[in-house]
Amino acid sequence: MTAGVEYTIDELARAAGTTVRSLRVYHERGVLPPPQVKGRTGFYGEQHLRRVHTIGRLLERGIKLNGIRELLEALERGEDLGAVLGISEAVAPVAAEVATIAAVELAQRYQEVPNGLARVVTAGLYEPVDAATYRVADPALVAILDRLVALDIPLGEALGELERLRTDCERIARRFADLFEYVLGAQQLAAGEGDLAEFTKRLAERRVLPGQAAAELVNRYAARYFDQLAGEGDVS
The missing domain is CATH 1.10.1660.10 (Multidrug-efflux Transporter Regulator; Chain: A; Domain 2)
Known part of the structure:
Protein backbone atom coordinates (compact mmCIF):
# COMPACT_ATOMS: atom_id res chain seq x y z
CA MET A 1 0.00 0.00 0.00
CA ALA A 92 -5.18 8.91 -13.25
CA PRO A 93 -2.38 11.39 -12.68
CA VAL A 94 -3.18 13.87 -9.94
CA ALA A 95 -3.17 16.78 -12.39
CA ALA A 96 -5.91 15.08 -14.39
CA GLU A 97 -8.05 14.40 -11.31
CA VAL A 98 -8.11 17.82 -9.69
CA ALA A 99 -7.56 21.37 -10.84
CA THR A 100 -5.38 23.61 -8.70
CA ILE A 101 -5.42 27.39 -8.42
CA ALA A 102 -3.16 29.90 -6.69
CA ALA A 103 -4.58 31.34 -3.49
CA VAL A 104 -4.15 34.88 -4.82
CA GLU A 105 -6.07 34.05 -8.01
CA LEU A 106 -8.84 32.32 -6.09
CA ALA A 107 -9.21 35.29 -3.76
CA GLN A 108 -9.42 37.63 -6.77
CA ARG A 109 -12.04 35.42 -8.42
CA TYR A 110 -14.36 35.88 -5.43
CA GLN A 111 -13.24 39.33 -4.31
CA GLU A 112 -16.66 40.90 -4.88
CA VAL A 113 -18.13 38.56 -2.25
CA PRO A 114 -17.51 39.43 1.41
CA ASN A 115 -15.13 36.80 2.84
CA GLY A 116 -15.36 35.11 -0.54
CA LEU A 117 -12.31 32.86 -0.24
CA ALA A 118 -13.26 31.59 3.21
CA ARG A 119 -16.85 31.03 2.11
CA VAL A 120 -16.09 28.94 -0.99
CA VAL A 121 -13.76 26.79 1.13
CA THR A 122 -16.36 26.38 3.89
CA ALA A 123 -18.98 25.55 1.26
CA GLY A 124 -16.77 22.67 0.07
CA LEU A 125 -16.04 24.05 -3.39
CA TYR A 126 -12.29 24.35 -2.82
CA GLU A 127 -9.76 23.01 -0.33
CA PRO A 128 -6.23 24.14 0.52
CA VAL A 129 -3.22 22.23 -0.76
CA ASP A 130 -0.75 24.50 1.02
CA ALA A 131 -0.60 28.15 2.05
CA ALA A 132 -0.30 29.33 -1.57
CA THR A 133 -2.42 26.82 -3.47
CA TYR A 134 -5.99 25.50 -3.51
CA ARG A 135 -7.62 22.73 -5.48
CA VAL A 136 -11.15 22.18 -6.68
CA ALA A 137 -12.84 19.96 -4.09
CA ASP A 138 -16.23 19.71 -5.81
CA PRO A 139 -16.06 20.30 -9.59
CA ALA A 140 -19.82 19.78 -9.98
CA LEU A 141 -20.71 22.55 -7.50
CA VAL A 142 -18.10 24.91 -8.96
CA ALA A 143 -19.62 24.33 -12.41
CA ILE A 144 -23.15 24.96 -11.06
CA LEU A 145 -22.01 28.21 -9.43
CA ASP A 146 -20.46 29.31 -12.73
CA ARG A 147 -23.68 28.47 -14.59
CA LEU A 148 -25.77 30.49 -12.15
CA VAL A 149 -23.50 33.49 -12.65
CA ALA A 150 -23.73 33.00 -16.42
CA LEU A 151 -27.51 33.34 -16.01
CA ASP A 152 -26.92 36.86 -14.62
CA ILE A 153 -27.38 35.90 -10.98
CA PRO A 154 -24.95 37.98 -8.88
CA LEU A 155 -22.04 35.90 -7.61
CA GLY A 156 -22.71 36.68 -3.95
CA GLU A 157 -26.36 35.67 -4.19
CA ALA A 158 -25.55 32.50 -6.13
CA LEU A 159 -22.96 31.47 -3.55
CA GLY A 160 -25.36 32.30 -0.72
CA GLU A 161 -27.99 30.04 -2.27
CA LEU A 162 -25.49 27.17 -2.53
CA GLU A 163 -24.54 27.70 1.12
CA ARG A 164 -28.18 27.52 2.19
CA LEU A 165 -28.76 24.49 -0.03
CA ARG A 166 -25.77 22.75 1.55
CA THR A 167 -27.22 23.32 5.01
CA ASP A 168 -30.66 22.08 3.90
CA CYS A 169 -29.17 18.96 2.30
CA GLU A 170 -27.09 18.12 5.37
CA ARG A 171 -30.24 18.33 7.48
CA ILE A 172 -32.18 16.10 5.06
CA ALA A 173 -29.36 13.56 4.90
CA ARG A 174 -29.10 13.48 8.70
CA ARG A 175 -32.82 12.75 9.07
CA PHE A 176 -32.64 9.87 6.59
CA ALA A 177 -29.48 8.54 8.24
CA ASP A 178 -31.17 8.55 11.64
CA LEU A 179 -34.18 6.76 10.17
CA PHE A 180 -32.07 4.12 8.46
CA GLU A 181 -29.88 3.66 11.53
CA TYR A 182 -32.97 2.86 13.59
CA VAL A 183 -34.37 0.42 11.01
CA LEU A 184 -31.06 -1.19 10.06
CA GLY A 185 -30.14 -1.74 13.69
CA ALA A 186 -33.13 -4.03 14.12
CA GLN A 187 -32.49 -5.74 10.78
CA GLN A 188 -28.84 -6.38 11.63
CA LEU A 189 -29.80 -8.12 14.84
CA ALA A 190 -32.29 -10.30 12.97
Whole structure:
Protein backbone atom coordinates (compact mmCIF):
# COMPACT_ATOMS: atom_id res chain seq x y z
CA MET A 1 0.00 0.00 0.00
CA THR A 2 1.44 3.34 -1.00
CA ALA A 3 2.02 6.06 1.57
CA GLY A 4 -0.92 8.37 2.19
CA VAL A 5 -4.16 8.34 4.12
CA GLU A 6 -4.61 5.26 6.30
CA TYR A 7 -7.88 4.02 7.80
CA THR A 8 -8.72 1.46 10.42
CA ILE A 9 -11.73 -0.64 9.49
CA ASP A 10 -14.01 1.63 11.56
CA GLU A 11 -12.61 4.74 9.87
CA LEU A 12 -12.95 3.16 6.42
CA ALA A 13 -16.60 2.33 7.11
CA ARG A 14 -17.31 5.93 8.14
CA ALA A 15 -15.44 7.38 5.15
CA ALA A 16 -17.30 5.11 2.73
CA GLY A 17 -20.72 5.58 4.33
CA THR A 18 -21.14 1.90 5.09
CA THR A 19 -20.80 -0.46 8.06
CA VAL A 20 -17.93 -2.52 9.46
CA ARG A 21 -20.10 -5.59 9.01
CA SER A 22 -20.47 -4.87 5.30
CA LEU A 23 -16.70 -4.48 4.93
CA ARG A 24 -16.17 -7.85 6.60
CA VAL A 25 -18.64 -9.39 4.15
CA TYR A 26 -16.72 -7.84 1.26
CA HIS A 27 -13.54 -9.46 2.60
CA GLU A 28 -15.23 -12.84 2.93
CA ARG A 29 -16.58 -12.64 -0.64
CA GLY A 30 -13.18 -11.66 -2.06
CA VAL A 31 -14.19 -8.23 -3.40
CA LEU A 32 -12.16 -6.12 -0.95
CA PRO A 33 -8.39 -6.66 -0.72
CA PRO A 34 -6.94 -7.28 2.74
CA PRO A 35 -5.46 -4.39 4.71
CA GLN A 36 -1.80 -3.85 5.48
CA VAL A 37 -1.21 -5.15 8.99
CA LYS A 38 0.97 -3.12 11.34
CA GLY A 39 1.37 -4.73 14.70
CA ARG A 40 -2.07 -6.16 15.38
CA THR A 41 -4.05 -3.55 13.44
CA GLY A 42 -5.03 -3.60 9.79
CA PHE A 43 -4.81 -0.34 7.86
CA TYR A 44 -6.61 0.52 4.63
CA GLY A 45 -5.70 3.11 2.00
CA GLU A 46 -7.37 5.25 -0.65
CA GLN A 47 -7.49 2.29 -3.05
CA HIS A 48 -9.64 0.42 -0.53
CA LEU A 49 -11.97 3.41 -0.22
CA ARG A 50 -12.33 3.58 -4.02
CA ARG A 51 -13.01 -0.17 -4.09
CA VAL A 52 -15.79 0.14 -1.48
CA HIS A 53 -17.41 2.96 -3.49
CA THR A 54 -17.18 0.79 -6.62
CA ILE A 55 -18.83 -2.13 -4.82
CA GLY A 56 -21.62 0.16 -3.63
CA ARG A 57 -22.33 1.41 -7.15
CA LEU A 58 -22.44 -2.13 -8.51
CA LEU A 59 -24.76 -3.27 -5.73
CA GLU A 60 -27.05 -0.36 -6.60
CA ARG A 61 -27.25 -1.82 -10.12
CA GLY A 62 -28.49 -5.12 -8.70
CA ILE A 63 -25.24 -7.05 -9.25
CA LYS A 64 -24.56 -9.74 -6.64
CA LEU A 65 -21.24 -9.95 -4.82
CA ASN A 66 -20.11 -13.00 -6.78
CA GLY A 67 -20.73 -11.09 -10.02
CA ILE A 68 -18.94 -8.07 -8.60
CA ARG A 69 -15.90 -10.20 -7.84
CA GLU A 70 -15.79 -11.42 -11.43
CA LEU A 71 -16.14 -7.86 -12.80
CA LEU A 72 -13.41 -6.51 -10.56
CA GLU A 73 -11.10 -9.33 -11.49
CA ALA A 74 -11.71 -8.48 -15.15
CA LEU A 75 -10.89 -4.84 -14.44
CA GLU A 76 -7.64 -5.87 -12.76
CA ARG A 77 -6.75 -7.89 -15.87
CA GLY A 78 -7.09 -4.67 -17.86
CA GLU A 79 -10.35 -5.44 -19.62
CA ASP A 80 -12.25 -2.30 -20.63
CA LEU A 81 -15.31 -2.67 -18.43
CA GLY A 82 -14.99 0.63 -16.61
CA ALA A 83 -16.22 2.72 -19.53
CA VAL A 84 -19.26 0.48 -19.92
CA LEU A 85 -20.17 0.32 -16.23
CA GLY A 86 -18.91 3.73 -15.14
CA ILE A 87 -16.92 2.25 -12.28
CA SER A 88 -13.29 2.44 -13.40
CA GLU A 89 -10.85 2.37 -10.53
CA ALA A 90 -7.87 3.39 -12.64
CA VAL A 91 -5.81 6.02 -10.89
CA ALA A 92 -5.18 8.91 -13.25
CA PRO A 93 -2.38 11.39 -12.68
CA VAL A 94 -3.18 13.87 -9.94
CA ALA A 95 -3.17 16.78 -12.39
CA ALA A 96 -5.91 15.08 -14.39
CA GLU A 97 -8.05 14.40 -11.31
CA VAL A 98 -8.11 17.82 -9.69
CA ALA A 99 -7.56 21.37 -10.84
CA THR A 100 -5.38 23.61 -8.70
CA ILE A 101 -5.42 27.39 -8.42
CA ALA A 102 -3.16 29.90 -6.69
CA ALA A 103 -4.58 31.34 -3.49
CA VAL A 104 -4.15 34.88 -4.82
CA GLU A 105 -6.07 34.05 -8.01
CA LEU A 106 -8.84 32.32 -6.09
CA ALA A 107 -9.21 35.29 -3.76
CA GLN A 108 -9.42 37.63 -6.77
CA ARG A 109 -12.04 35.42 -8.42
CA TYR A 110 -14.36 35.88 -5.43
CA GLN A 111 -13.24 39.33 -4.31
CA GLU A 112 -16.66 40.90 -4.88
CA VAL A 113 -18.13 38.56 -2.25
CA PRO A 114 -17.51 39.43 1.41
CA ASN A 115 -15.13 36.80 2.84
CA GLY A 116 -15.36 35.11 -0.54
CA LEU A 117 -12.31 32.86 -0.24
CA ALA A 118 -13.26 31.59 3.21
CA ARG A 119 -16.85 31.03 2.11
CA VAL A 120 -16.09 28.94 -0.99
CA VAL A 121 -13.76 26.79 1.13
CA THR A 122 -16.36 26.38 3.89
CA ALA A 123 -18.98 25.55 1.26
CA GLY A 124 -16.77 22.67 0.07
CA LEU A 125 -16.04 24.05 -3.39
CA TYR A 126 -12.29 24.35 -2.82
CA GLU A 127 -9.76 23.01 -0.33
CA PRO A 128 -6.23 24.14 0.52
CA VAL A 129 -3.22 22.23 -0.76
CA ASP A 130 -0.75 24.50 1.02
CA ALA A 131 -0.60 28.15 2.05
CA ALA A 132 -0.30 29.33 -1.57
CA THR A 133 -2.42 26.82 -3.47
CA TYR A 134 -5.99 25.50 -3.51
CA ARG A 135 -7.62 22.73 -5.48
CA VAL A 136 -11.15 22.18 -6.68
CA ALA A 137 -12.84 19.96 -4.09
CA ASP A 138 -16.23 19.71 -5.81
CA PRO A 139 -16.06 20.30 -9.59
CA ALA A 140 -19.82 19.78 -9.98
CA LEU A 141 -20.71 22.55 -7.50
CA VAL A 142 -18.10 24.91 -8.96
CA ALA A 143 -19.62 24.33 -12.41
CA ILE A 144 -23.15 24.96 -11.06
CA LEU A 145 -22.01 28.21 -9.43
CA ASP A 146 -20.46 29.31 -12.73
CA ARG A 147 -23.68 28.47 -14.59
CA LEU A 148 -25.77 30.49 -12.15
CA VAL A 149 -23.50 33.49 -12.65
CA ALA A 150 -23.73 33.00 -16.42
CA LEU A 151 -27.51 33.34 -16.01
CA ASP A 152 -26.92 36.86 -14.62
CA ILE A 153 -27.38 35.90 -10.98
CA PRO A 154 -24.95 37.98 -8.88
CA LEU A 155 -22.04 35.90 -7.61
CA GLY A 156 -22.71 36.68 -3.95
CA GLU A 157 -26.36 35.67 -4.19
CA ALA A 158 -25.55 32.50 -6.13
CA LEU A 159 -22.96 31.47 -3.55
CA GLY A 160 -25.36 32.30 -0.72
CA GLU A 161 -27.99 30.04 -2.27
CA LEU A 162 -25.49 27.17 -2.53
CA GLU A 163 -24.54 27.70 1.12
CA ARG A 164 -28.18 27.52 2.19
CA LEU A 165 -28.76 24.49 -0.03
CA ARG A 166 -25.77 22.75 1.55
CA THR A 167 -27.22 23.32 5.01
CA ASP A 168 -30.66 22.08 3.90
CA CYS A 169 -29.17 18.96 2.30
CA GLU A 170 -27.09 18.12 5.37
CA ARG A 171 -30.24 18.33 7.48
CA ILE A 172 -32.18 16.10 5.06
CA ALA A 173 -29.36 13.56 4.90
CA ARG A 174 -29.10 13.48 8.70
CA ARG A 175 -32.82 12.75 9.07
CA PHE A 176 -32.64 9.87 6.59
CA ALA A 177 -29.48 8.54 8.24
CA ASP A 178 -31.17 8.55 11.64
CA LEU A 179 -34.18 6.76 10.17
CA PHE A 180 -32.07 4.12 8.46
CA GLU A 181 -29.88 3.66 11.53
CA TYR A 182 -32.97 2.86 13.59
CA VAL A 183 -34.37 0.42 11.01
CA LEU A 184 -31.06 -1.19 10.06
CA GLY A 185 -30.14 -1.74 13.69
CA ALA A 186 -33.13 -4.03 14.12
CA GLN A 187 -32.49 -5.74 10.78
CA GLN A 188 -28.84 -6.38 11.63
CA LEU A 189 -29.80 -8.12 14.84
CA ALA A 190 -32.29 -10.30 12.97
CA ALA A 191 -30.07 -11.03 9.95
CA GLY A 192 -28.50 -14.47 9.73
CA GLU A 193 -25.38 -15.39 7.77
CA GLY A 194 -27.48 -16.25 4.72
CA ASP A 195 -29.00 -12.78 4.76
CA LEU A 196 -25.73 -10.83 4.61
CA ALA A 197 -25.64 -10.34 0.84
CA GLU A 198 -29.26 -9.12 0.77
CA PHE A 199 -28.63 -6.90 3.80
CA THR A 200 -25.60 -5.31 2.08
CA LYS A 201 -27.56 -4.74 -1.12
CA ARG A 202 -30.42 -3.07 0.75
CA LEU A 203 -27.96 -0.84 2.59
CA ALA A 204 -26.50 0.33 -0.74
CA GLU A 205 -29.98 1.03 -2.08
CA ARG A 206 -30.81 3.16 0.95
CA ARG A 207 -27.75 5.33 0.32
CA VAL A 208 -29.14 6.70 -2.95
CA LEU A 209 -32.80 7.10 -1.96
CA PRO A 210 -32.45 10.40 -0.01
CA GLY A 211 -30.82 12.12 -2.98
CA GLN A 212 -33.40 10.74 -5.40
CA ALA A 213 -36.28 11.88 -3.19
CA ALA A 214 -34.79 15.35 -2.68
CA ALA A 215 -34.08 15.82 -6.39
CA GLU A 216 -37.60 14.70 -7.33
CA LEU A 217 -39.24 17.15 -4.94
CA VAL A 218 -36.96 20.09 -5.73
CA ASN A 219 -37.48 19.61 -9.48
CA ARG A 220 -41.24 19.32 -9.00
CA TYR A 221 -41.59 22.50 -6.96
CA ALA A 222 -39.09 24.39 -9.11
CA ALA A 223 -41.16 23.57 -12.19
CA ARG A 224 -44.32 24.79 -10.42
CA TYR A 225 -42.80 28.10 -9.37
CA PHE A 226 -41.13 28.73 -12.73
CA ASP A 227 -44.44 28.01 -14.48
CA GLN A 228 -46.08 30.59 -12.22
CA LEU A 229 -43.38 33.12 -13.09
CA ALA A 230 -43.85 32.42 -16.78
CA GLY A 231 -47.62 32.92 -16.40
CA GLU A 232 -47.14 36.21 -14.60
CA GLY A 233 -44.82 37.36 -17.38
CA ASP A 234 -47.54 36.72 -19.97
CA VAL A 235 -49.93 39.10 -18.24
CA SER A 236 -50.13 42.38 -20.21
